[in-house]
Amino acid sequence: MPPLSDFPPMQHVGSEYLYETVVVKSLSFNTPTMLGFMFSLVALAFGFSYLVIIPLVEYFRDPKGLRKYPNLTFLSGLSDVPFIYEAHKGFRSHALLKAHEKHPVVRIGPNALSFGTKEAVKDIYGHNTRCGKDLMYKELAGSHYHLADVIDKPDHARKRKMLSSAYAIKNLENWEHKVVDMTARLIRAFDARCTSPLKQGERPVEQDQTVDYRMWSNLFTVCAIANIGLSEDLGFLDRGDDLVTSEAVDGTTKKVHFRECLHATAWVQSNLVWSYNWYQTLAKLSKLVSPTYRLKWKLNEGWDGIVRNRATTRFKRYEAGEKLDDFFTAILHDKSGAPNNLEWGEMVAEVSIMMNAGSDTTAIAMNNAMYLLLKHPQHLKRLREELDETLEDDEVVAPYDKVKQLPFLRACLDESMRLLPPTTFGLPRRTPPEGAPILGDYIAGDTTVSMSAYVAHRDSSVFPDPEVYNPERWLGEEGKELQPYFVAFSAGARGCIGRNISYLEQMVLLASLLHRYEFALPHPEWEPIRRENFNLSPGPMPLKVWMRKSADEA
Structure with missing residues (x-):
C-alpha cells in the first residue's frame, strides 16, 4: 500500500475515511451498470416465472381437470406455442388426425x-349445444362483428x-x-384456351396446359358473389386477372390483387391467433422481425381496402337512388x-365476410x-x-332446375368436400362458465x-375407407344417414348461411364444364400443393382443355 504521503492532502486522514471514500467512489462509478444488471435479472426472473413457473404450477394444479387428456405435443399442456408451430408447418389438421x-x-x-x-359434432356444434363462439373470433x-364471428347469441340471432x-x-x-352470366363468361375464356384433343396414352405438353383451374374457379366465385351480393361487375373473367380497387381510410385508392390480399390475411392470422392473450403482441412483433410477415400484413391492409371500396361503391349507388336486388x-x-339502421362499421363487416367466405371456400370446393x-x-x-342424359347437346350453361336434383352430381360434390373440406380447421367453441358435457364427459x-x-x-365408423374417393356412399338412404356427420358447412345454428x-x-x-369440355391433369400422378390456413387451400392446378365430341360425333 502506498504511504499516506502519496494521497492528496485531506482534512481527516484516518484509514476509515480513506476506505469509505474509495468504496463510495467505486459505487458511484458503477451505479448505472448495476441498475441495468439488476433490471435485467428482475425482467428475466419475471419472464421465467410467467412463461415457465406459472404454466408448470397451473399444469400440475390442473384446476379444470384437463391433464388427464393426452397432449398433441410434449409441451401442449403448458403452452400454445406448439400449436402455433404446427400452424406454421401448414397442415395442423393432419397432425390432429394422427393424434x-x-x-x-x-x-x-x-x-x-x-x-x-362423431358424437362430438352434436355436443359442440349442434342446435342444442351450450357452447358458444370462442375468444378467437x-x-x-374488426371494429364490428359480422355474422360469422359475432359471439353474443342474441346479436347473432338478430343478424x-x-x-x-x-x-x-x-x-x-x-x-x-x-351465376349463369358468370358461367357463360368463364366458358368464353375456356373456349379461347382450348387445345387439340389429347391422344390416348399421351401426356399434355406444358404449352397445352392453358388453364389454371384453381385461379379461374376462384375468379368465377369472386365475380359471382360480388354480383349476387353487391350488384357489381368486377370483370375478372373477361380480363383473366383479379386486379381490383383498394381504398384506404383517407379515400386514396390503388389497384391490388384480390386473391393475394385475401390469402395473405388468412396466412398471418391463422399462424398467430392460437395464443389469444398474445395475439396482438405477436402480430406487432412479427412485423418487426420478419420481412415475410411485413409483406403479408401490408397485403392485409390491401384486403381491408378492397372491402372498404366494395362497401362505399355500393352505398353510393344506394344514395343515388338505384333499386338493386342483392344481399x-x-x-x-x-x-x-x-x-335496419346499422352502423357503417357493421355494414362493412358483413361485406367483408361475404366477399371472403362467399368466394374462397366455394372456389376450393370447385377445384377439389x-x-x-x-x-x-x-x-x-x-x-x-348422368349429365348427358339430362342436358341437351346445345345447352352451353346447365340450367340449375335441371341439375339441382341429379343424385350423382350432388354425391360427387359432397364426397369431394368430405375428403378435402374447404374449411378444415376446427371451428373453436367455448364451454359456458358452468361447463358442458361433451362425449359424456x-x-x-x-x-x-x-x-x-x-x-x-x-371417422371410419361413419365413413368406411375414409381416404377413398367414393361418391356412391352418398346415394340412397345410406347416404342420407351420413348427413348429420357431414360438417363441410359446419352444423347447428352457426352453420354456413351461404351453403x-x-x-x-x-x-x-x-355440370356446364364437364358437359362441354375434356380436361387433363399434367400427368396421372400429379397432385397440387396444399396449405392449411383457416381453409385447406390448394395451389395452382394447370389443365389441358379441349372440346368434347357431341353425341352425333361420338
Missing part, C-alpha cells in the same frame, strides 16, 4: 381440447334473421341469372322496406371436385352419363373445444 387415431380427445393447448369422434374481429331471407333457397331463382339490400332494410374426378375417371364417366367452463372437419370426415348459394354455383359450373 386422434389413438385418442378421441387431445389437448392442443393449456386451455384447448380437440375432439375426434373476438381477437380477429341471422336480418340476412336469412336473402340467403333462402326461394331466392336462388332470383340470382341464378347472375346488400338486406343489410340496408328488411323485406317491408324498414331500415374437378381434381378428384380427373383422378378417378370411372366416377367422371358415370357423372358425364364434463368439460370445465370457459374451455376452448373444437373438431376439425378433416378429422370428422375420416345454398355454394351448391348453386358448384352444380351449374361443374
